[in-house]
Amino acid sequence: MSQRICVLYVGGTIGMSASAGGLVPSKVDGDGIMQLLQMAAIDTSGLSIVALGNPIDSADATPADWTRIARRIAELYNDYDGFIVLHGTDTMAYTASALSFLLRGLKKPVVLTGAQIPLAQSTSDGPANLIAAYRVAASAQVHEVVVCFGRYVLRGNRSRKLNAHRFDAFDSPNFPRLAEIGESISWNAESLLPCPDKERFELVDYRAGAVLSWRLMPGAAGDALIERLARPPRALILESYGAGTGPTRDPALLRAIAHAVADGSICVAISQCPWSEVDLALYATGRAYATAGVIGARDLTFESVYAKLHHLLALGLKPDAVRRELLLARAGELTA
Ligand code: ASP
Numbered sequence: 001m002s003q004r005i006c007v008l009y010v011g012g013t014i015g016m017s018a019s020a021g022g023l024v025p026s027k028v029d030g031d032g033i034m035q036l037l038q039m040a041a042i043d044t045s046g047l048s049i050v051a052l053g054n055p056i057d058s059a060d061a062t063p064a065d066w067t068r069i070a071r072r073i074a075e076l077y078n079d080y081d082g083f084i085v086l087h088g089t090d091t092m093a094y095t096a097s098a099l100s101f102l103l104r105g106l107k108k109p110v111v112l113t114g115a116q117i118p119l120a121q122s123t124s125d126g127p128a129n130l131i132a133a134y135r136v137a138a139s140a141q142v143h144e145v146v147v148c149f150g151r152y153v154l155r156g157n158r159s160r161k162l163n164a165h166r167f168d169a170f171d172s173p174n175f176p177r178l179a180e181i182g183e184s185i186s187w188n189a190e191s192l193l194p195c196p197d198k199e200r201f202e203l204v205d206y207r208a209g210a211v212l213s214w215r216l217m218p219g220a221a222g223d224a225l226i227e228r229l230a231r232p233p234r235a236l237i238l239e240s241y242g243a244g245t246g247p248t249r250d251p252a253l254l255r256a257i258a259h260a261v262a263d264g265s266i267c268v269a270i271s272q273c274p275w276s277e278v279d280l281a282l283y284a285t286g287r288a289y290a291t292a293g294v295i296g297a298r299d300l301t302f303e304s305v306y307a308k309l310h311h312l313l314a315l316g317l318k319p320d321a322v323r324r325e326l327l328l329a330r331a332g333e334l335t336a
Contacts, residue, residue: 058088096156
């Protein structure tokens, strides 16, 4: 029997066309996608292609788009065995992270893919990505949101776009790849999430602007951050160095952070290193931040922290509960 797979088209390079102003999103070519899969001997009788509003460049995506995609999947959930989301690569890791929280307890595969070169061009990586995504979406062993791109299948909330040009654009630096794609798909079965007892979707509305990030740089004056913290954001991601260190010679900066935390801001340190585990206790320059009330994001990616903070705040949790929940895995996003 053919699998019931739904392709949700959000936009991205995969469906773009050239214009005088550069590549722009265009309408989904449903027939082209069907033909392409048929040429790979895929039975498309159970396949549907759904356009999700006007296609966008994912650089224009907002947290409201994450909820919109999740709600559409939830509406169609019982009608399909798996979902493919065609999405731009630029913010795919953010969307994948958010979907993993919105669609908590997912039993079916939700596979995000896209392309570095539009399908309409003969050198496109889109056909290979689409065919691989179909095979993953039709697989019974995936119960989570994944990114399927180039040669890899990755946990969505562990994925990162690391290359703007190569066909292997994504990887999951802090977590094993879930599968490698070749003639067949070779699964890393022990890294896959087990099938949950039941779905516990949390289809909340996100508030744009609730989470701010700040990159630490050598010698950059702390004044700008101190000024910003005078109106404390609900959550601040501090892009720290290495294991979670930052400048400590300016006590006013640490004081401003401590005040913001005391006022209810959630302040989270992530690392500027793609391969990292934040441990604020390791250096005195990290401990000073822990003392100010900053929590270390351990091995969460930036994208996952950003989406998870939106999610936990949208659930209406109090700051202490957000801090606690941030470091408890909801969808395999961090190592216990
Ligand atoms: N700017 C494009 C997007 O994110 C890039 C891509 O899809 O590769 O929509």
